[in-house]
Amino acid sequence: MHFTQNDLKNLDRVKKLNFINSITGIKPANLIGTISSNQETNLAIFSSVMHLGSDPALLGFVLRPAQDVPRHTFENIMENGFYTINHVRTSFIEKAHYTSTKFKKEESEFEKCKLTEEYLSDFIAPFVKESTLKLGMKFVESVPIKLNNTLLIIGEIMHLILPDNAIDNKGYIDLGLLNNVGISGLNSYYKLEKITDFPFARPNEFPNFSE
Amino acid sequence: MHFTQNDLKNLDRVKKLNFINSITGIKPANLIGTISSNQETNLAIFSSVMHLGSDPALLGFVLRPAQDVPRHTFENIMENGFYTINHVRTSFIEKAHYTSTKFKKEESEFEKCKLTEEYLSDFIAPFVKESTLKLGMKFVESVPIKLNNTLLIIGEIMHLILPDNAIDNKGYIDLGLLNNVGISGLNSYYKLEKITDFPFARPNEFPNFSE
Numbered sequence: 001m002h003f004t005q006n007d008l009k010n011l012d013r014v015k016k017l018n019f020i021n022s023i024t025g026i027k028p029a030n031l032i033g034t035i036s037s038n039q040e041t042n043l044a045i046f047s048s049v050m051h052l053g054s055d056p057a058l059l060g061f062v063l064r065p066a067q068d069v070p071r072h073t074f075e076n077i078m079e080n081g082f083y084t085i086n087h088v089r090t091s092f093i094e095k096a097h098y099t100s101t102k103f104k105k106e107e108s109e110f111e112k113c114k115l116t117e118e119y120l121s122d123f124i125a126p127f128v129k130e131s132t133l134k135l136g137m138k139f140v141e142s143v144p145i146k147l148n149n150t151l152l153i154i155g156e157i158m159h160l161i162l163p164d165n166a167i168d169n170k171g172y173i174d175l176g177l178l179n180n181v182g183i184s185g186l187n188s189y190y191k192l193e194k195i196t197d198f199p200f201a202r203p204n205e206f207p208n209f210s211e
Numbered sequence: 212m213h214f215t216q217n218d219l220k221n222l223d224r225v226k227k228l229n230f231i232n233s234i235t236g237i238k239p240a241n242l243i244g245t246i247s248s249n250q251e252t253n254l255a256i257f258s259s260v261m262h263l264g265s266d267p268a269l270l271g272f273v274l275r276p277a278q279d280v281p282r283h284t285f286e287n288i289m290e291n292g293f294y295t296i297n298h299v300r301t302s303f304i305e306k307a308h309y310t311s312t313k314f315k316k317e318e319s320e321f322e323k324c325k326l327t328e329e330y331l332s333d334f335i336a337p338f339v340k341e342s343t344l345k346l347g348m349k350f351v352e353s354v355p356i357k358l359n360n361t362l363l364i365i366g367e368i369m370h371l372i373l374p375d376n377a378i379d380n381k382g383y384i385d386l387g388l389l390n391n392v393g394i395s396g397l398n399s400y401y402k403l404e405k406i407t408d409f410p411f412a413r414p415n416e417f418p419n420f421s422e
Contacts, residue, residue, distance in 0.1 A: 018382030028236025148264040171229030
Protein backbone atom coordinates (compact mmCIF):
# COMPACT_ATOMS: atom_id res chain seq x y z
CA MET A 1 0.00 0.00 0.00
CA HIS A 2 1.46 3.34 -1.08
CA PHE A 3 0.06 6.70 0.01
CA THR A 4 1.43 9.88 -1.57
CA GLN A 5 1.31 13.35 0.01
CA ASN A 6 -1.97 13.93 -1.86
CA ASP A 7 -3.54 10.62 -0.82
CA LEU A 8 -2.84 11.55 2.81
CA LYS A 9 -4.41 15.02 2.39
CA ASN A 10 -7.57 13.42 1.00
CA LEU A 11 -8.10 10.87 3.78
CA ASP A 12 -11.17 11.21 5.99
CA ARG A 13 -10.29 13.60 8.85
CA VAL A 14 -10.59 11.14 11.76
CA LYS A 15 -8.87 8.31 9.89
CA LYS A 16 -6.03 10.69 8.94
CA LEU A 17 -5.64 11.80 12.57
CA ASN A 18 -5.44 8.20 13.84
CA PHE A 19 -3.18 7.07 11.01
CA ILE A 20 -0.63 9.91 11.00
CA ASN A 21 -0.49 9.95 14.80
CA SER A 22 0.55 6.29 14.81
CA ILE A 23 3.02 6.35 11.91
CA THR A 24 6.12 7.24 13.95
CA GLY A 25 5.97 3.98 15.94
CA ILE A 26 5.60 3.40 19.65
CA LYS A 27 5.50 6.37 22.06
CA PRO A 28 5.91 6.63 25.84
CA ALA A 29 2.79 7.00 28.01
CA ASN A 30 3.23 9.64 30.70
CA LEU A 31 0.89 11.59 32.96
CA ILE A 32 1.88 15.21 33.58
CA GLY A 33 0.74 16.56 36.94
CA THR A 34 0.42 20.28 37.70
CA ILE A 35 -1.23 22.67 40.15
CA SER A 36 -2.59 26.19 39.66
CA SER A 37 -1.97 29.17 41.93
CA ASN A 38 -5.52 28.49 43.25
CA GLN A 39 -4.42 24.97 44.31
CA GLU A 40 -6.45 23.29 41.54
CA THR A 41 -4.59 20.15 40.45
CA ASN A 42 -4.51 18.89 36.86
CA LEU A 43 -3.40 15.63 35.29
CA ALA A 44 -3.05 14.95 31.56
CA ILE A 45 -1.71 12.11 29.44
CA PHE A 46 1.10 12.92 26.99
CA SER A 47 2.83 10.68 24.45
CA SER A 48 5.46 13.26 23.46
CA VAL A 49 7.85 13.22 26.44
CA MET A 50 11.41 13.00 25.08
CA HIS A 51 15.01 12.97 26.22
CA LEU A 52 16.99 16.10 25.36
CA GLY A 53 20.11 15.92 27.50
CA SER A 54 21.68 13.93 30.33
CA ASP A 55 23.88 16.51 32.11
CA PRO A 56 21.92 18.57 33.04
CA ALA A 57 19.07 16.04 32.79
CA LEU A 58 16.68 17.77 30.36
CA LEU A 59 13.39 16.40 29.06
CA GLY A 60 10.92 17.94 26.61
CA PHE A 61 7.31 17.46 25.60
CA VAL A 62 5.16 18.98 22.87
CA LEU A 63 2.05 21.04 23.64
CA ARG A 64 -0.66 21.68 21.05
CA PRO A 65 -1.92 25.22 20.37
CA ALA A 66 -3.28 27.06 23.40
CA GLN A 67 -5.44 29.60 21.53
CA ASP A 68 -8.40 27.43 20.59
CA VAL A 69 -8.89 25.32 23.72
CA PRO A 70 -7.90 25.73 27.38
CA ARG A 71 -4.57 24.14 28.21
CA HIS A 72 -4.52 23.73 31.95
CA THR A 73 -1.17 21.92 31.99
CA PHE A 74 0.53 24.82 30.21
CA GLU A 75 -1.21 27.50 32.27
CA ASN A 76 -0.24 25.82 35.54
CA ILE A 77 3.41 25.37 34.52
CA MET A 78 3.57 29.05 33.55
CA GLU A 79 2.03 29.99 36.92
CA ASN A 80 4.48 28.21 39.19
CA GLY A 81 7.25 26.66 37.10
CA PHE A 82 7.00 23.03 38.25
CA TYR A 83 5.36 19.82 37.02
CA THR A 84 5.63 16.07 37.42
CA ILE A 85 6.02 13.30 34.82
CA ASN A 86 4.63 9.91 35.89
CA HIS A 87 4.97 6.70 33.85
CA VAL A 88 1.69 4.94 33.03
CA ARG A 89 1.48 1.28 34.08
CA THR A 90 -0.79 -1.50 32.79
CA SER A 91 -2.79 -1.39 36.04
CA PHE A 92 -4.22 2.10 35.34
CA ILE A 93 -4.19 2.67 31.57
CA GLU A 94 -7.94 3.31 31.36
CA LYS A 95 -7.84 5.94 34.12
CA ALA A 96 -4.78 7.49 32.46
CA HIS A 97 -6.45 7.56 29.03
CA TYR A 98 -9.55 9.33 30.32
CA THR A 99 -7.53 12.22 31.79
CA SER A 100 -7.81 13.46 28.15
CA THR A 101 -11.53 14.16 28.71
CA LYS A 102 -12.27 17.89 28.61
CA PHE A 103 -12.94 18.95 32.21
CA LYS A 104 -13.39 22.42 33.68
CA LYS A 105 -10.34 23.97 35.33
CA GLU A 106 -11.83 23.63 38.81
CA GLU A 107 -12.33 19.89 38.21
CA SER A 108 -9.25 17.75 38.92
CA GLU A 109 -8.51 14.74 36.74
CA PHE A 110 -7.00 13.12 39.86
CA GLU A 111 -10.43 13.12 41.46
CA LYS A 112 -12.43 12.39 38.26
CA CYS A 113 -10.20 9.48 37.17
CA LYS A 114 -9.61 8.11 40.68
CA LEU A 115 -5.86 8.55 40.69
CA THR A 116 -4.12 9.62 43.90
CA GLU A 117 -2.22 12.85 44.48
CA GLU A 118 1.13 12.46 46.24
CA TYR A 119 3.51 15.23 47.31
CA LEU A 120 7.13 15.75 48.30
CA SER A 121 7.59 18.19 51.16
CA ASP A 122 9.59 20.71 49.12
CA PHE A 123 7.94 20.35 45.72
CA ILE A 124 4.66 22.01 44.73
CA ALA A 125 3.43 19.83 41.84
CA PRO A 126 1.41 16.64 42.48
CA PHE A 127 2.81 13.19 41.67
CA VAL A 128 0.64 10.17 40.79
CA LYS A 129 0.85 7.68 43.66
CA GLU A 130 -0.11 4.72 41.43
CA SER A 131 2.91 5.33 39.20
CA THR A 132 6.22 3.70 40.15
CA LEU A 133 8.54 5.89 38.07
CA LYS A 134 8.02 9.60 38.76
CA LEU A 135 9.92 12.74 37.89
CA GLY A 136 9.72 16.16 39.56
CA MET A 137 10.46 18.73 36.85
CA LYS A 138 11.47 22.40 36.89
CA PHE A 139 10.40 24.40 33.81
CA VAL A 140 13.42 25.76 31.92
CA GLU A 141 12.33 27.02 28.51
CA SER A 142 9.61 26.78 25.87
CA VAL A 143 10.69 26.62 22.23
CA PRO A 144 8.03 27.65 19.68
CA ILE A 145 7.63 25.32 16.70
CA LYS A 146 6.08 27.96 14.44
CA LEU A 147 5.34 25.64 11.54
CA ASN A 148 2.33 24.10 13.26
CA ASN A 149 2.00 26.44 16.20
CA THR A 150 3.08 24.06 18.96
CA LEU A 151 5.49 24.51 21.86
CA LEU A 152 8.34 22.29 22.98
CA ILE A 153 8.34 22.59 26.78
CA ILE A 154 11.77 21.86 28.28
CA GLY A 155 12.40 21.07 31.93
CA GLU A 156 15.16 19.78 34.20
CA ILE A 157 14.76 16.74 36.46
CA MET A 158 14.81 17.86 40.12
CA HIS A 159 13.55 14.58 41.62
CA LEU A 160 13.55 11.06 40.23
CA ILE A 161 11.70 8.36 42.15
CA LEU A 162 11.63 4.68 41.18
CA PRO A 163 11.61 1.23 42.85
CA ASP A 164 14.91 0.10 44.40
CA ASN A 165 15.29 -2.86 42.07
CA ALA A 166 14.32 -1.03 38.86
CA ILE A 167 17.80 0.14 37.84
CA ASP A 168 20.84 -2.11 37.36
CA ASN A 169 24.50 -1.22 37.90
CA LYS A 170 24.88 0.01 34.30
CA GLY A 171 21.94 2.39 34.66
CA TYR A 172 19.56 0.26 32.60
CA ILE A 173 15.85 0.09 33.42
CA ASP A 174 13.55 -2.79 32.43
CA LEU A 175 10.29 -1.10 31.37
CA GLY A 176 8.63 -4.52 31.00
CA LEU A 177 9.32 -5.53 34.62
CA LEU A 178 7.97 -2.12 35.71
CA ASN A 179 4.72 -2.87 33.76
CA ASN A 180 5.13 0.40 31.89
CA VAL A 181 3.11 0.86 28.70
CA GLY A 182 3.54 2.45 25.29
CA ILE A 183 1.01 4.34 23.14
CA SER A 184 0.45 4.23 19.42
CA GLY A 185 -1.57 7.02 17.87
CA LEU A 186 -4.07 8.56 20.26
CA ASN A 187 -5.90 5.55 21.63
CA SER A 188 -3.88 2.30 21.48
CA TYR A 189 -1.91 0.94 24.43
CA TYR A 190 0.89 -1.63 24.31
CA LYS A 191 2.64 -3.98 26.70
CA LEU A 192 6.45 -3.94 26.56
CA GLU A 193 8.78 -6.92 26.73
CA LYS A 194 12.55 -6.49 26.63
CA ILE A 195 14.18 -8.56 23.87
CA THR A 196 17.83 -7.70 24.38
CA ASP A 197 20.48 -5.10 25.20
CA PHE A 198 23.32 -4.45 22.77
CA PRO A 199 26.66 -2.88 23.71
CA PHE A 200 27.53 0.65 22.59
CA ALA A 201 28.53 0.22 18.91
CA ARG A 202 32.33 0.42 18.44
CA PRO A 203 34.15 -0.07 15.09
CA ASN A 204 36.59 -2.63 16.58
CA GLU A 205 33.76 -4.77 18.00
CA PHE A 206 31.60 -4.75 14.89
CA PRO A 207 29.67 -8.03 14.37
CA ASN A 208 30.12 -10.20 11.31
CA PHE A 209 26.70 -9.89 9.62
CA SER A 210 25.71 -12.42 7.00
CA GLU A 211 23.73 -11.10 3.99
CA MET B 212 14.82 5.09 45.54
CA HIS B 213 14.95 8.88 45.30
CA PHE B 214 17.53 10.78 43.25
CA THR B 215 17.70 14.57 43.54
CA GLN B 216 19.12 16.90 40.88
CA ASN B 217 22.47 16.69 42.69
CA ASP B 218 22.45 12.89 42.96
CA LEU B 219 21.93 12.74 39.18
CA LYS B 220 24.82 15.15 38.52
CA ASN B 221 27.13 12.98 40.62
CA LEU B 222 26.36 9.66 38.93
CA ASP B 223 29.13 7.92 36.98
CA ARG B 224 29.10 9.33 33.41
CA VAL B 225 28.14 6.14 31.54
CA LYS B 226 25.56 5.08 34.12
CA LYS B 227 24.04 8.59 33.98
CA LEU B 228 23.87 8.45 30.17
CA ASN B 229 22.09 5.06 30.20
CA PHE B 230 19.80 6.00 33.06
CA ILE B 231 18.65 9.45 31.90
CA ASN B 232 18.24 8.25 28.32
CA SER B 233 15.79 5.58 29.47
CA ILE B 234 13.81 7.64 31.98
CA THR B 235 11.18 8.97 29.53
CA GLY B 236 9.85 5.48 28.79
CA ILE B 237 9.66 3.58 25.52
CA LYS B 238 10.79 5.24 22.27
CA PRO B 239 10.24 4.36 18.61
CA ALA B 240 13.05 2.62 16.68
CA ASN B 241 13.53 4.12 13.22
CA LEU B 242 16.29 4.02 10.62
CA ILE B 243 16.83 7.28 8.74
CA GLY B 244 18.18 6.81 5.19
CA THR B 245 19.94 9.57 3.24
CA ILE B 246 22.22 10.07 0.25
CA SER B 247 24.95 12.65 -0.37
CA SER B 248 25.45 14.64 -3.57
CA ASN B 249 28.28 12.16 -4.31
CA GLN B 250 25.76 9.29 -4.19
CA GLU B 251 27.11 7.98 -0.86
CA THR B 252 24.21 6.45 1.09
CA ASN B 253 23.89 6.64 4.87
CA LEU B 254 21.67 4.88 7.37
CA ALA B 255 21.36 5.73 11.07
CA ILE B 256 19.14 4.59 13.93
CA PHE B 257 17.11 7.27 15.75
CA SER B 258 14.82 6.97 18.76
CA SER B 259 13.56 10.57 18.60
CA VAL B 260 11.14 10.51 15.65
CA MET B 261 7.92 12.25 16.74
CA HIS B 262 4.55 13.32 15.40
CA LEU B 263 4.11 17.08 14.99
CA GLY B 264 1.04 17.47 12.81
CA SER B 265 -1.43 15.48 10.73
CA ASP B 266 -2.49 17.95 8.00
CA PRO B 267 0.06 18.57 6.59
CA ALA B 268 1.64 15.35 7.90
CA LEU B 269 4.69 16.64 9.76
CA LEU B 270 7.23 14.58 11.71
CA GLY B 271 10.29 15.69 13.65
CA PHE B 272 13.45 14.15 15.02
CA VAL B 273 16.25 15.47 17.24
CA LEU B 274 19.85 15.68 16.06
CA ARG B 275 22.77 15.97 18.45
CA PRO B 276 25.42 18.70 17.95
CA ALA B 277 27.22 18.63 14.59
CA GLN B 278 30.35 20.51 15.64
CA ASP B 279 32.24 17.78 17.47
CA VAL B 280 31.58 14.71 15.32
CA PRO B 281 30.58 14.19 11.69
CA ARG B 282 26.81 13.98 11.19
CA HIS B 283 26.29 12.40 7.81
CA THR B 284 22.50 12.24 8.15
CA PHE B 285 22.29 15.99 8.72
CA GLU B 286 24.81 16.84 5.98
CA ASN B 287 22.98 14.70 3.43
CA ILE B 288 19.56 16.18 4.27
CA MET B 289 21.02 19.68 3.91
CA GLU B 290 22.54 18.70 0.54
CA ASN B 291 19.39 17.44 -1.16
CA GLY B 292 16.40 17.97 1.11
CA PHE B 293 15.04 14.41 1.31
CA TYR B 294 15.30 11.45 3.66
CA THR B 295 13.48 8.25 4.56
CA ILE B 296 12.18 6.96 7.91
CA ASN B 297 11.98 3.16 8.17
CA HIS B 298 10.50 1.27 11.15
CA VAL B 299 12.81 -1.29 12.76
CA ARG B 300 11.41 -4.83 13.03
CA THR B 301 12.43 -7.67 15.38
CA SER B 302 14.07 -9.52 12.43
CA PHE B 303 16.84 -6.93 12.00
CA ILE B 304 17.34 -5.14 15.33
CA GLU B 305 21.02 -6.07 15.60
CA LYS B 306 21.79 -4.73 12.11
CA ALA B 307 19.77 -1.61 12.90
CA HIS B 308 21.58 -1.07 16.22
CA TYR B 309 25.03 -1.29 14.65
CA THR B 310 24.28 1.49 12.14
CA SER B 311 25.33 3.65 15.12
CA THR B 312 28.94 2.51 14.65
CA LYS B 313 31.18 5.38 13.51
CA PHE B 314 31.94 4.78 9.84
CA LYS B 315 33.67 7.02 7.32
CA LYS B 316 31.40 9.05 5.02
CA GLU B 317 32.35 6.96 1.97
CA GLU B 318 31.30 3.79 3.85
CA SER B 319 27.59 3.01 3.69
CA GLU B 320 25.82 1.51 6.71
CA PHE B 321 23.55 -0.29 4.22
CA GLU B 322 26.54 -2.24 2.97
CA LYS B 323 28.29 -2.61 6.36
CA CYS B 324 25.18 -3.78 8.22
CA LYS B 325 23.79 -5.88 5.33
CA LEU B 326 20.56 -3.97 4.92
CA THR B 327 19.18 -3.45 1.40
CA GLU B 328 18.72 -0.10 -0.37
CA GLU B 329 15.40 0.33 -2.14
CA TYR B 330 14.28 3.30 -4.28
CA LEU B 331 11.14 4.89 -5.66
CA SER B 332 11.52 6.18 -9.21
CA ASP B 333 10.91 9.82 -8.30
CA PHE B 334 12.51 9.99 -4.84
CA ILE B 335 16.26 10.39 -4.26
CA ALA B 336 16.68 9.01 -0.70
CA PRO B 337 17.16 5.27 -0.06
CA PHE B 338 14.52 3.20 1.77
CA VAL B 339 15.32 0.06 3.79
CA LYS B 340 13.89 -2.93 1.93
CA GLU B 341 13.71 -5.08 5.10
CA SER B 342 11.38 -2.55 6.76
CA THR B 343 7.64 -2.89 6.17
CA LEU B 344 6.59 0.62 7.20
CA LYS B 345 8.54 3.31 5.31
CA LEU B 346 8.19 7.05 4.94
CA GLY B 347 9.64 9.28 2.22
CA MET B 348 10.23 12.69 3.84
CA LYS B 349 10.83 16.19 2.46
CA PHE B 350 12.86 18.48 4.73
CA VAL B 351 10.83 21.52 5.82
CA GLU B 352 12.61 23.30 8.68
CA SER B 353 15.19 22.87 11.43
CA VAL B 354 14.42 24.42 14.82
CA PRO B 355 17.45 25.06 17.06
CA ILE B 356 17.08 23.96 20.67
CA LYS B 357 19.75 26.31 22.00
CA LEU B 358 19.67 25.03 25.56
CA ASN B 359 21.67 21.91 24.71
CA ASN B 360 22.69 22.76 21.17
CA THR B 361 20.52 20.25 19.32
CA LEU B 362 18.29 20.63 16.27
CA LEU B 363 14.71 19.54 15.77
CA ILE B 364 14.53 18.50 12.11
CA ILE B 365 11.00 18.79 10.69
CA GLY B 366 9.83 17.13 7.48
CA GLU B 367 6.61 16.41 5.60
CA ILE B 368 5.54 12.91 4.55
CA MET B 369 5.65 12.63 0.72
CA HIS B 370 5.35 8.83 0.54
CA LEU B 371 4.00 6.34 3.05
CA ILE B 372 4.42 2.64 2.31
CA LEU B 373 3.05 -0.18 4.47
CA PRO B 374 1.53 -3.67 4.08
CA ASP B 375 -2.06 -3.80 2.76
CA ASN B 376 -3.43 -5.37 5.93
CA ALA B 377 -1.55 -3.11 8.39
CA ILE B 378 -4.15 -0.34 8.67
CA ASP B 379 -7.79 -0.82 9.68
CA ASN B 380 -10.79 1.26 8.57
CA LYS B 381 -10.37 3.67 11.50
CA GLY B 382 -6.74 4.36 10.58
CA TYR B 383 -5.30 2.27 13.42
CA ILE B 384 -2.06 0.32 12.98
CA ASP B 385 -1.10 -2.73 15.06
CA LEU B 386 2.63 -2.29 15.73
CA GLY B 387 2.77 -5.72 17.36
CA LEU B 388 1.47 -7.53 14.27
CA LEU B 389 4.01 -5.58 12.18
CA ASN B 390 6.79 -6.88 14.50
CA ASN B 391 7.91 -3.32 15.13
CA VAL B 392 10.17 -2.67 18.11
CA GLY B 393 10.71 0.02 20.73
CA ILE B 394 13.94 1.29 22.30
CA SER B 395 14.70 2.23 25.86
CA GLY B 396 17.80 4.28 26.52
CA LEU B 397 20.53 3.75 23.94
CA ASN B 398 20.83 -0.02 23.81
CA SER B 399 17.68 -1.88 24.90
CA TYR B 400 15.10 -3.21 22.45
CA TYR B 401 11.50 -4.19 23.22
CA LYS B 402 8.77 -6.28 21.65
CA LEU B 403 5.33 -4.63 21.49
CA GLU B 404 1.98 -6.24 22.17
CA LYS B 405 -1.25 -4.29 21.82
CA ILE B 406 -3.38 -4.44 24.99
CA THR B 407 -6.40 -2.38 23.94
CA ASP B 408 -7.80 0.63 22.08
CA PHE B 409 -9.91 3.19 23.93
CA PRO B 410 -12.35 5.58 22.26
CA PHE B 411 -11.61 9.29 22.03
CA ALA B 412 -12.44 10.59 25.54
CA ARG B 413 -15.76 12.48 25.62
CA PRO B 414 -17.35 13.96 28.78
CA ASN B 415 -20.74 12.29 28.06
CA GLU B 416 -19.16 8.84 27.70
CA PHE B 417 -16.96 9.03 30.77
CA PRO B 418 -16.51 5.63 32.50
CA ASN B 419 -17.57 5.04 36.08
CA PHE B 420 -14.22 4.45 37.82
CA SER B 421 -14.12 2.80 41.19
CA GLU B 422 -11.55 4.07 43.71
